[in-house]
Amino acid sequence: MSSRRKKQQRRPAPSYRAPATPAPAPRKGFLDSIFAPRGPSSVPMPKIRTSITRGVATVLATPALVAAVPVVLMIEWLLRPAFGFQGPFTILGATFAIPPISTSTDVSLASNIFSPVGATGPGAALAPLAAITAFLVVHAAFQALVTTVAVERMRTGAVSAWNVRRAMHVWPVAVAVAVVNLGVLIVANFVQLLGGGIGFVLAVALLVAGVYLFAFAPAISADEELSLPVTMSKAVRAARLPGSNNLTLAVLYAVPSFALLLAPLPGSLIGVNPSAGAWAASILVNVLQMAAVAMFAFRYLAIGASVADAAPPRAGRRG
């Protein structure tokens, strides 16, 4: 990027952007956004097909992202047998996934490797809990970086070293999204105790909800200067924009992503020497996961101006 172009792109300090709507009284916590009335019904949300195309194009047009996938996968894979993990290799298919897809594999892996043999009680949970935390933080960093690169790419048409510093800003939000989705996973596990089809359907619905409500948060953090609670709150409001088809998109993303983790792809057997086919499948799946991250970033950038930083007051509530 030329210095002239950079100058042209600089925005006036100190405020990044003016509020798009008059700021109402701030609410407490992002949960208010879940239960608050929906925002305006007419939003310029791109079509699902357009979003998918843009997400794929953004990632594929960024060689650094594409090249990073096999490198990261190889590093992650080499570390796992060192801890006694013997497969299946397909668990790496969620390395660049959006929570709770990535969160579920983090939990599964941490439990598999770090659960102490024969121990029960709170003490027994410490090692897997620490491992889950470590996995969440690392994968949140991946998500932050991919989101930031995608946002910069879509905003400027190029990628610079800036996004690494910006990713540090996005990272805490990505961690928060992962932690919230960890809670969603725990609830989903309890819901499955209902048994049969109902338990399963409710569990899947919860996982879809995790994607639906929080998938925009990293993109918001990459694009705007907001505190963590406001970012999370705004992500929920952006997701709930009427007519946006975000729920459909969340279903279209989450259900196949979970199915892919269970599918008999190459590498789904026990073994630590994945075949070329298994590597190819995992690389492709992770590029698609990156594309999903970019897709949500694209959709947020398209409608970010229509989403207020704070939830509108509820009808009947005073003040």
Add this chain to the structure above:
Amino acid sequence: MAGIVSAAAASALPADAWTQYQGGPQHAGVVSVSPAPPLRSRWQAATGIGDETHIAGLPAPVIAGGDAIIVDREDVTAIDVATGTMSWTVPRQLGPSAPAAVAVAVGDGGHTMVLYTEGGGDRSSSATAASTPAPTPSGSGSPGTAVVRSTLVAIDAASRQELWRRQLTDVSTTGPTVDGGLVVVGADDGTVTAIELASGKVRWHKDLGDVVDTPIAADAAVVYASAHSNTRQRPSVVALREDAGVEVWRYTPNTSSLVAGAPSVVSGTVYVTLSDGTVRAVAADTGLERWISKLNAVAVGGAPAVSGDAVVVVDTRGEVYRLDPATGARRWDFALNTPVYGPAVLIGSAVLVAEGSGELSALDSATGDRIWRQSLGVGPLLTVAVAPDAVVVARTGAAAGLVGLAADPTGALIDERSPTIVMPGPLALDWATAAIPLVVILILAGRFLILRLGPPEFERDDLPLDGTGDEGWADDGGSS
């Protein structure tokens, strides 16, 4: 039948004979005299063990007098190990297939007896029969109709004449275990019944309170039964004295597991697998836990095979593990990556594993490498029995029956390492083979796509990102 029963009632059979589930009452699954791989298939004999679900018990052949004896759903059949021809068959009340036992009762002519359970109804995938337990074992029950309680039957191996029968209190899938002059058998209502081998009289009857549905092990005048609950409670291994059924100890592991597999007992230690993916070693005299070893998957398919220096278990995903009997440390593992339903068997320096894919594999017990494999045709393999000059495998599915194998002097061994061993060269080569062309293709596709699509247009494109990173957002005072 007023025979005098001694503690050495079964001594007339060779010590190395495969007369019960996993060889003998200890369930060690070890023989020293057997054909060594490579093997070749010599015969196949059809029998009625085609219940593919096997929720109704796991057929396991035993060998006596040159015959392999298998308990079918509605027959007990003996196949000549040398030729594969049927030696005899007797009808049996419809019920779960469970291992038979062969024993010799001293006194009253010293019958070589075949013991098996019958009745209990159809518990296959299409089963609808429900059990109605009776309070105590009785002598009632007659062949010809399906009943919902099992009966332990003893027949003379030579004449197939019935010697005695004893009805149990519920359906049984454990099969009988003979130790000395005693036969023990478990039932789904949680009872263990001990019956005198020669007379068929009930010596004692013990209610363990949970389901007992895996073969019971016995050694040194103590029997060891795995019991699990239907009410989400932890499983147990219970030790009972053979003389009176007194409970010696009860081992209830500290686990979230719900099911325990069949135990084996060797050299003063009881080994058992749990559905939490662990193997536990417990002192046979005290019931105190000696060690726990973690596996990669659930392994409740059968009793661990145990020799002096190896404990071999197979998990349900087909990974075979050799553990140190003293510490539980893993010596090696081999991922077969096919379902395995039955236990492994140790023959000489090899571990034999019958695979759900229809293959029989032999692993080197020292290194864990696969040294031989052969497909035995269509249908999952279940269990293995070993005679001095033959290996007999039970197979289910469309071609259900037994397959006999013998040593193949002209056959060749292989040397196949487990896929769980990292091989850096092939690993790097496969990675590069996949990654390099794929990344190039994807990047080229991306360039094409972005040229076609052009840059995205957003509502506020006048507020782009700052590419310098030196000012802007970092100075805005926002926090996250």
